[in-house]
Amino acid sequence: MPEALRDLVHPLVPASTTRRIRELFSDSGSGFAARRDLTREQTTRLVHEQLRTINAEFGPGSDLLAEPSRLYALFTWAGLADPALVFVMLVHYCLAQASVVELGGSTERIRELDELTSFGSFLITEPRRGSSHIATRTQATYDAARDGFVLTTPSPVAAKLANAALPGVPKLGVVLARLKIAGRDCGVFAFVVPLRDERGLKPGVEIQPLPGMPMFAADSCLVNFDHVRVPRADWLADGATIEACADGTTFHDPCADLDARLVRTIASGPYCWSAISTALSAAARGCVTIALRYASQRTTMGRTTPRLPALAHRNQHRPLLGALAEAYAITFLANESALAYTSKRTGQESLDDAAAPWSSINASSALTKALVSRGLENVAERCRRSTGALGLMTANRILDYQMLGHAFHAAGGDNQLILLDTARTLAEPPPPAEFEGGLEQGSVLDPAFHQALAEVREHRAHQQAAENPNYDTSLELANAHGAALTLAAGMRAASRSADTRLVTDLCLLHTLETTHACAGWLLANKLLTPAQALEIPEALNTLCERLLPDVNTLIDAFDIPGSLLGSPRLGST
Numbered sequence: 001m002p003e004a005l006r007d008l009v010h011p012l013v014p015a016s017t018t019r020r021i022r023e024l025f026s027d028s029g030s031g032f033a034a035r036r037d038l039t040r041e042q043t044t045r046l047v048h049e050q051l052r053t054i055n056a057e058f059g060p061g062s063d064l065l066a067e068p069s070r071l072y073a074l075f076t077w078a079g080l081a082d083p084a085l086v087f088v089m090l091v092h093y094c095l096a097q098a099s100v101v102e103l104g105g106s107t108e109r110i111r112e113l114d115e116l117t118s119f120g121s122f123l124i125t126e127p128r129r130g131s132s133h134i135a136t137r138t139q140a141t142y143d144a145a146r147d148g149f150v151l152t153t154p155s156p157v158a159a160k161l162a163n164a165a166l167p168g169v170p171k172l173g174v175v176l177a178r179l180k181i182a183g184r185d186c187g188v189f190a191f192v193v194p195l196r197d198e199r200g201l202k203p204g205v206e207i208q209p210l211p212g213m214p215m216f217a218a219d220s221c222l223v224n225f226d227h228v229r230v231p232r233a234d235w236l237a238d239g240a241t242i243e244a245c246a247d248g249t250t251f252h253d254p255c256a257d258l259d260a261r262l263v264r265t266i267a268s269g270p271y272c273w274s275a276i277s278t279a280l281s282a283a284a285r286g287c288v289t290i291a292l293r294y295a296s297q298r299t300t301m302g303r304t305t306p307r308l309p310a311l312a313h314r315n316q317h318r319p320l321l322g323a324l325a326e327a328y329a330i331t332f333l334a335n336e337s338a339l340a341y342t343s344k345r346t347g348q349e350s351l352d353d354a355a356a357p358w359s360s361i362n363a364s365s366a367l368t369k370a371l372v373s374r375g376l377e378n379v380a381e382r383c384r385r386s387t388g389a390l391g392l393m394t395a396n397r398i399l400d401y402q403m404l405g406h407a408f409h410a411a412g413g414d415n416q417l418i419l420l421d422t423a424r425t426l427a428e429p430p431p432p433a434e435f436e437g438g439l440e441q442g443s444v445l446d447p448a449f450h451q452a453l454a455e456v457r458e459h460r461a462h463q464q465a466a467e468n469p470n471y472d473t474s475l476e477l478a479n480a481h482g483a484a485l486t487l488a489a490g491m492r493a494a495s496r497s498a499d500t501r502l503v504t505d506l507c508l509l510h511t512l513e514t515t516h517a518c519a520g521w522l523l524a525n526k527l528l529t530p531a532q533a534l535e536i537p538e539a540l541n542t543l544c545e546r547l548l549p550d551v552n553t554l555i556d557a558f559d560i561p562g563s564l565l566g567s568p569r570l571g572s573t
């Protein structure tokens with residue numbers, strides 16, 4: 001049974017490949033163990049070397065992009081090894097290289113990234129203005145005389161955010177810029193631009209290093225372009241053409257309009273969101289492993305019940321088993337999203353054509369990223385608060401993982417904007433007319449009750465968002481949809497599991513906590529009775545009691561080497 005549960009947690013690649021990846025990350029010679037003795041710059045250099053190690057063993061990048069399940073499985077382990085590694089891998093493989101491969105980059109550039117002669121950078125955000133992604137100001141002006149482009153930052157507020165501040169580390173940028181031909185706006189395209197090599201910055205590239213973020217190392221900077229020449233071969237034209245004609249040049253783009261071009265240019269988004277979701281759900285598993293092992297081993301000295309392990313107390317059950325259930329819930333959700341993208345790559349990929357940038361690319365994987373990063377923030381916070389002083393110490397990784405959740409609230413597209421965009425997409429078709437009544441029947445410990453409640457909650461939220469679209473009704477709709485997706489992914493995992501009862505109880509615990517949190521809205525909408533609302537706390541206790549004997553089994557299924565979690569108290573597993 002533990003093996004079956006482990007396969008349920010790690011379904012992306014065959015068990016033999018999972019074992020090989022785990023071996024690489026836990027091998028003391030490979031350099032992935034948690035380090036606290038390095039400066040930020042040394043850590044940033046180390047994660048670039050770690051990327052070389054991963055690429056040598058499991059790459060190159062173009063093969064990983066052709067088989068995304070293997071790429072996502074690697075992100076699972078990167079999420080446990082170091083948040084900084086997640087960013088470097090994400091930018092290199094899922095943003096820079098995916099753009100070059102998907103949008104028609106040259107074989108030389110693909111080889112450069114495959115062989116890591118240069119690491120990839122991706123420059124989309126112009127962070128001095130909010131939601132800059134739909135109003136790119138960096139310009140690429142077509143120069144007909146030289147049949148190339150001139151890249152410029154028209155004003156300091158258009159400077160791009162990038163990871164390219166580390167001296168001596170060659171970076172190849174994929175820069176999103178507005179193509180101008182004879183003064184005409186032809187839309188936002190990607191251009192491949194060497195930013196720096198071993199000797200320093202390339203001509204016309206100016207950078208301003210940024211102080212970065214606490215708790216993880218990154219070579220963040222702002223980048224300005226001062227008339228940087230880009231040859232035609234480095235325009236990621238993606239089917240668009242510029243041709244000479246009698247009276248100048250003609251431009252043709254197969255995309256229908258400028259919005260469709262923008263959506264297409266950031267087509268690597270789904271690679272990115274599935275990778276983030278698998279990495280962050282792994283980090284959530286790391287948090288609960290640290291906190292639950294600690295709570296099981298730590299003796300408490302209360303006067304009435306001395307020498308009980310911390311986890312024997314109810315005030316530890318509820319936050320920690322709730323965190324365990326949420327870690328499982330976002331794991332199932334992230335895995336489904338990654339597997340769905342994997343299968344889409346082999347068949348029916350299509351881009352929606354709505355105007356909003358994130359949800360228009362792939363609404364479900366963007367939403368999954370938002371739900372999983374919020375889930376990691378919740379899980380990490382509960383684990384940190386339940387772990388006393390150790391929860392704040394860098395000897396273990398809880399704060400690192402929490403920071404990863406915080407960072408991805410913004411990175412990869414702001415979560416709040418993703419939720420609001422998702423709601424806009426969901427509210428467009430009118431809600432079906434059924435489900436008028438409330439749910440008067442049902443036990444809050446019955447999975448069928450929660451499946452029906454999730455459906456009716458989303459339906460009511462849909463009606464309200466359609467009748468009165470505003471901030472509150474939109475967020476309620478996106479959250480109701482997210483809760484329904486999460487429950488459905490969990491119940492599908494339970495039905496595949498060798499121990500359906502155990503996995504169903506985990507799903508129920510997470511769902512019941514979600515219901516508890518929105519009980520006011522459900523009561524006001526007559527979808528929950530006062531009696532049902534009052535039953536919830538006792539039902540949560542019942543589920544915790546049922547899950548407690550299996551805590552070690554549930555954590556062992558994560559299969560995380562102690563060397564990655566970094567707590568001296570835990571030793572190696």
Ligand SMILES: Cc1cc2nc3c(=O)[nH]c(=O)nc-3n(C[C@H](O)[C@H](O)[C@H](O)COP(=O)(O)OP(=O)(O)OC[C@H]3O[C@@H](n4cnc5c(N)ncnc54)[C@H](O)[C@@H]3O)c2cc1C
Pocket residue numbers: 087091122123124125126127129130131132161162163407408410411412413414415416417
């Ligand atoms: C660790 C890290 C690394 C990053 N690395 C890179 C990188 O390598 N390359 C890169 O290009 N980018 C990078 N980013 C930037 C990232 O993509 C952006 O942070 C993200 O897309 C959000 O954009 P923003 O920070 O400008 O936030 P904003 O767009 O300013 O959004 C912040 C908040 O403002 C409000 N808001 C903004 N616009 C609107 C609107 N139109 N309507 C309503 N509300 C609005 C919302 O409440 C939103 O939650 C990185 C970010 C982080 C955190």
